[in-house]
Amino acid sequence: MAEGSADPVITGVDSGDGRISTREAARRLGVKPETLYAYVSRGLLGSRRAVGGRGSTFDPAEVAALARRGRPGPPESPAGPAGGVAAGWAQVRTGITLIDPDRYYFRGVDAVALAEAYAYEEVAEWLWTGVLRRGVRFTAPPQQLAAARRAAGSLSADCGPMDRLRIAVIAAATADPLRFDLSQEAVLGSARSLIPTLVDALPPAGVPHRGGGPLAARLWSRLTVRAPDEASLRVLDAALALLIDHDLAASTLAARVAASARAHPYAVVSAGLGALDGPLHGQASALAHRMLAEVLERGSAGPVVAEHQRAGQLIPGLGHRVYRGEDPRARLLLTLLGRVPAAADALAAARDVVATTARHSPLHANVDLALGVLSVSSGMPVEAGETVFAVARTAGWIAHALEEYGERPLRMRPSGSYDGPRPDQPLP
Incomplete structure (x- = not known):
């Protein structure tokens, strides 16, 4: 039995109350029993313990409704058919x-x-x-x-x-x-x-x-x-x-x-x-605030950048995992800060940090650096x-x-990949 599956006994006989067995529900959906139980854990199907406590039973109407919608991709799949939980979790449709x-x-x-x-x-x-x-x-x-x-x-x-x-x-x-x-x-x-x-x-x-x-x-x-x-x-x-x-x-x-x-x-x-x-x-902007304050105190970005690199730390306010060049948010804010006389020193410190780091790494300012310039130059807290x-x-x-x-409730329910002790462990 695959790790993470639940019931050791699977029968193919329908229960007396009209519910169907795990095996029959899996057959109607065209999935493995362990995948069926993943659907249960994600709220797509309801289950009930069978008489005697061995195995589970399912509502055939609920199984049929899931089959009509198109069964979701398995938990380990990055995407299933449209509307499935796995697909909805891996790639959320948004118009924002x-x-x-x-x-x-x-x-x-x-x-x-x-x-x-x-x-x-x-x-x-x-x-x-x-x-x-x-x-x-x-x-x-x-x-x-x-x-x-x-x-x-x-x-x-x-x-x-x-x-x-x-x-x-x-x-x-x-x-x-x-x-x-x-x-x-x-x-x-x-x-x-x-x-x-x-x-x-x-x-x-x-x-x-x-x-x-x-x-x-x-x-x-x-x-x-x-x-x-x-x-x-x-x-x-x-x-x-x-x-x-x-x-x-x-x-x-x-x-x-x-x-x-x-x-x-x-x-x-x-x-x-x-x-x-x-x-x-x-809190990334707070790190940029502290760094800029230190640059202003010491008069140069060089020793501050060196200490960050010596400690194996990233330089706050530089680089972005999405943008190849300068963060467009930083570009506008730094331009606007250039029109604020009180921001001149903090803005110069930020540019010093960028120029110093650029000697070895082509990193650009991000929005956290711009927020740091704003907070430092305005006397705001960190x-x-x-x-x-x-x-x-x-x-x-x-x-x-x-x-x-407007989406189906509880669709963002990924399934965990269990890697704990194999059942049945003795009662502690």
Whole structure:
């Protein structure tokens, strides 16, 4: 018997209640018994223990329905027929973001061009609906905002903004009695209220921005005591728009898995925030921030780059696994940062890092380096880049949740390849 198969006894006789045996169900589907049990583990079929506890029985109508849909590919296969779990897991169909070797697009429109022309909220609406709403502003409902502020404010003073965002999402969910309504209208209503709630729940670093103005201005006042100029706010708003989505990054995949299980949008965002918490994803900009601060302190990128290489560490903010050349998001942000007088020193440090590394490795700046320049030059904390990323990407997670709500539930259920002790082991 193949490893991972379940029942040692397989009979071909139908049970007295009209259910069919494992052997018969496998025959009707044209698969091996072990593949049949993989379907059960992935939620495609229900099974019931046979009388006497030996073997399983199956509903013939459910087996017939699966046969009509076309059986999924086996767990070890990278893809099965269209609509199957294996195919859905290996390659998720999405109409949100397309990434090319040197460009990326939101619903077919160049994402950098969108970020240059429109504000974050406008780009979010485009991503969600395919309709551009000029001048749209997101507003936090008073009751929801009060709950989020109480929860975020209850944390100790040494907690960073990301900790406060995570707890604010949970608190905001408790104040939304309609969170379990997964219709598009309800989900979009939750998204339009959640994003400003997250921003406004953060304690102000300086003079808080008053009124329901652009989200970038409200977020700025939560990240630095410095008063913003128009050019600096333009950089932050462009960063939010550029970071809304980037196909199936780790956090987005986590969000889609939650949506596949029909988690409500707040839980979807919580799943995304959980996957974001790591040095290889959300925290990458913090590493770039620290490196740039050290370059500025020491006056040159040379010794800083040398120490990273000596320790066997990658140089933060350089290279990207998707883009062959410069990250298009970094290209726009670094251009905009060039118009901010206060960013001149940090921008020069970033260019020094790129030039120093380029002597041996043809690596280009990525968006994390640009976020590092923004946070260092604006007097923001080291977690600022991750906070900008999380707020921006919340809109993308919601867009993917909306897509996933329209798919078959629980389709993102891969099958594990068991390599533990062979059964039957003695009772410990």
